[in-house]
Amino acid sequence: MKIAIMGAMLEEIEPFLTHSAHEPLLANFRKTSKLRYGGNTYHEGKYKDLDIVLAYSKIGKVNATLTAATLLEKFGADMLLFTGVAGAVNSALSIGDLVAATALCQHDLDISIFGHPHGFVPEGAVYVKPATQLLALADRVAKAKGVALRHGIIATGDQFIASSERKAWVAQTFQADAIEMEGAAVAVVCDALEVPFFILRAISDAADMEAQFDFDAFLKESAKISSSFVIAMLEELSHG
Numbered sequence: 001m002k003i004a005i006m007g008a009m010l011e012e013i014e015p016f017l018t019h020s021a022h023e024p025l026l027a028n029f030r031k032t033s034k035l036r037y038g039g040n041t042y043h044e045g046k047y048k049d050l051d052i053v054l055a056y057s058k059i060g061k062v063n064a065t066l067t068a069a070t071l072l073e074k075f076g077a078d079m080l081l082f083t084g085v086a087g088a089v090n091s092a093l094s095i096g097d098l099v100a101a102t103a104l105c106q107h108d109l110d111i112s113i114f115g116h117p118h119g120f121v122p123e124g125a126v127y128v129k130p131a132t133q134l135l136a137l138a139d140r141v142a143k144a145k146g147v148a149l150r151h152g153i154i155a156t157g158d159q160f161i162a163s164s165e166r167k168a169w170v171a172q173t174f175q176a177d178a179i180e181m182e183g184a185a186v187a188v189v190c191d192a193l194e195v196p197f198f199i200l201r202a203i204s205d206a207a208d209m210e211a212q213f214d215f216d217a218f219l220k221e222s223a224k225i226s227s228s229f230v231i232a233m234l235e236e237l238s239h240g
């Protein structure tokens with residue numbers, strides 16, 4: 001089985017590229033090669049019996065689409081796990097909390113003037129859902145590790161949200177819990193190509209007036225919380 005691990009920013013996949021004493025499970029990850037393709041670097045390797053391909057896309061939906069499609073089509077990944085950070089929309093979420101997407105939508109996709117709901121285009125769907133078996137696997141890992149893993153709706157758009165008004169609109173329109181800039185693009189690609197996927201985000205900010213400062217302060221820490229969880233999922237997916 002070949003598993004794609006994807007982030008948007010280098011900081012989100014960096015924990016996989018550096019050997020850290022704090023991450024003993026990573027000792028099972030061996031990098032074998034890397035390839036530049038389409039402006040991104042793809043790292044290939046093994047985690048125990050699993051083949052791994054690892055990349056970050058750069059920020060935004062278009063970059064994420066290119067990378068997700070490349071991971072599936074060029075590298076032949078059978079499954080995609082996304083790891084990264086997001087802004088909190090649901091006020092019950094705090095910095096560092098882990099959110100596994102149960103559904104993803106594009107909050108900036110808007111042909112509503114024609115009477116369509118926000119986030120909808122013909123032959124598409126407002127919400128795309130990750131693989132239930134991967135959500136169930138994540139729940140098992142969370143329980144075994146004693147980690148609090150929330151489930152939530154993630155809204156994606158090509159904007160860094162640092163506004164309580166926009167945040168409130170996204171919360172109300174999409175019942176979203178967290179907001180970021182890539183997840184729904186990855187979801188659309190994986191759904192169309194029928195590859196199971198899982199989108200995990202650790203909260204880095206509250207998408208409010210303080211968001212850019214919180215983001216800078218918590219990016220690395222939150223990225224690591226998310227990547228550590230994905231490593232634990234790999235451990236569960238591997239056999240021996």
Ligand code: SAH
Nearest residue numbers: 008059085086087159160161180181182207
């Ligand atoms: N500081 C960076 C830009 C970060 S953009 C730079 O200057 O290069 C924010 C990234 O984190 C995106 O990849 C997005 O997916 C996620 N993110 C975290 N908080 C967010 C928020 N409040 N709104 C939108 N995206 C957010």
